[in-house]
Amino acid sequence: MSTESQASEFAGIPFDHLIYEKRPIASGGYGVVYKAEHKNWGIPLAIKFTHLDRPISASDKSAMLKEANKLHKAQFEYVLRLYGVSERHLENGLSSLGIVTELAENGSLDRFIQRSGVPWALRLRFVYEIALGMNYLHHLNPPLLHCDLKPANILLNKDYHVKIADFGMAEWRRITQQYSSKENKGGTLNYIAPEYLKNINTRADVKIDVYSFAIVMWEIMTERKPYEHAVGSDAVSLGVKRGQRPDIKAIPKNKPSVHHLVSLMERCWHQIPGERPSFADCIRYLKPTQPSDRDVRAAIQSLTQEDMCCVDADPCPEEPGSLTESKESISKLRKPVQETRRKSLELIPDVRRKETLQGPDVMITSLESLELAESLGKDWKSLARHLSLTEVDIEMIDYNYEQDGLVEKGYQTVQMWQQHQGKKATRAILVSCLQMIDRQDLLDIFK
Helix, strand or coil: CCHHHHHHCCEECCHHHEEECCCCCEECCCEEEEEEEECCCCCEEEEEEECCCCCCCHHHHHHHHHHHHHHHCCCCCCECCEEEEEEEECCCCCEEEEEEEECCCCCEHHHHHCCCCCCHHHHHHHHHHHHHHHHHHHCCCCCCCCCCCCHHHEEECCCCCEEECCCCCHHHHHHHHHHCCCCCCCCHHHHCCHHHHHCCCCCCCHHHHHHHHHHHHHHHHHCCCCCCCCCCHHHHHHHHHCCCCCCHHHCCCCCCCHHHHHHHHHHHCCCCHHHCCCHHHHHHHHHHHCCCHHHHHHHHHHHHHHHHHHHHCCCCCCCCCCCCCCHHHHHHHCCCHHHHHHHHHHHCCCCCCCCCCCCCCCECCHHHHHHHHHHHHHHHHHHHHHCCCCHHHHHHHHHHCCCCCHHHHHHHHHHHHHHHHHHHCEHHHHHHHHHHCCCHHHHHHHC
16 A cells, blocks of 8 residues: 555554654644654654543543544645544553644744734735635535634645644544643634624534634734734623624735725624625635735745744844744744853843843843843743733743743743744833733833
8 A cells, every 4th residue: 555545544543653743833722733754654744632631431532533534534725634543642541642634834824924024915825725725624515614713723834825724623622621621722712703602502504614714814914813902801702792893994905905805804704694605605706816826936935035034143033933833943043041141141241231222112132031031930921921922832832941940931932922023022012011910020121
């Protein structure tokens, strides 16, 4: 049997056939994702292991495998390919099921658009390919609903093509939550349709996915998080039920086809489900907006040149960093606090000396980051959330720097924020976030 035919058949994949990196590349509501390679197939893979705190019953395990087998049949260009399931036996006597998929080298759309300044041609293609992938899932018999469509569940391969992930995983989510004490903080509420918020007994249908698609469209066009000024999840839920939506004024007005996209988006998030178009309608509407191959190649080339600049500089604080979440990118883009402290002592006698460039719109220096980290302590997670780092970001910092202590975690929080926001990571924003977590005692660092 050929390697390709072996990989195309759903099966239990022996865990010892996988070589995987010890550090995760991402984390989500029901599992941790690792980069891996199959010893026999010779191809890069990703494996997402579940969070489990106690043994899983035979019936629940069977339900998870049955659902995975069904998802394996959904093979399409813009849908993440599922190869099989692997079982890992842990030292504490528990076992963890892992979904083995193709590797999406450029990580999640959620992380990608946080870099700011993503070329418009790529953004147009993202919207179209998401619609293509969802249209395929909805045309399966029976239709395969996603029910959790959001940028964190949309991945990008090495060529920046969309790969829709985590679709149809209701049983995996339910069972993982049942057997795990780990809280799911995925922020899914922003993408839930109003009819579901009004009545939790509402049966999911294709129109719920269409609504989520509209919120994703807004996020792609604005490169912002929806409802960022809302005070708590209850305010979001109440506002959506009353017909409120993300701010259209935040969408740039001078981009090609933007009015076309806004018109479709407003139809997709209509308060009445029956008024929302199908994904087939969305495809027909979006096809004329697609950029030329030449424009897409130019957009990708600009991203590649930007990333080369950031990696070659040591480090490059003015632009967001690598598009991947690999161990290599972490080591290149976020210098350990111990190295920063050593270099600082070598370069200047007084490690507390401030650089001459200061002001609210100026980025903070490495020395200020270090001084902040040394005093931030256990409040690093609270600061991270106010700086709009995702729960995936926070969990990765917590995991990767567990042995290094709170100072290192605080320092890496600031480094990751600067990596995501680039020139937008200013003193003014950091000072404001410190005030919001009642750490005014740290403001003198930036005077």
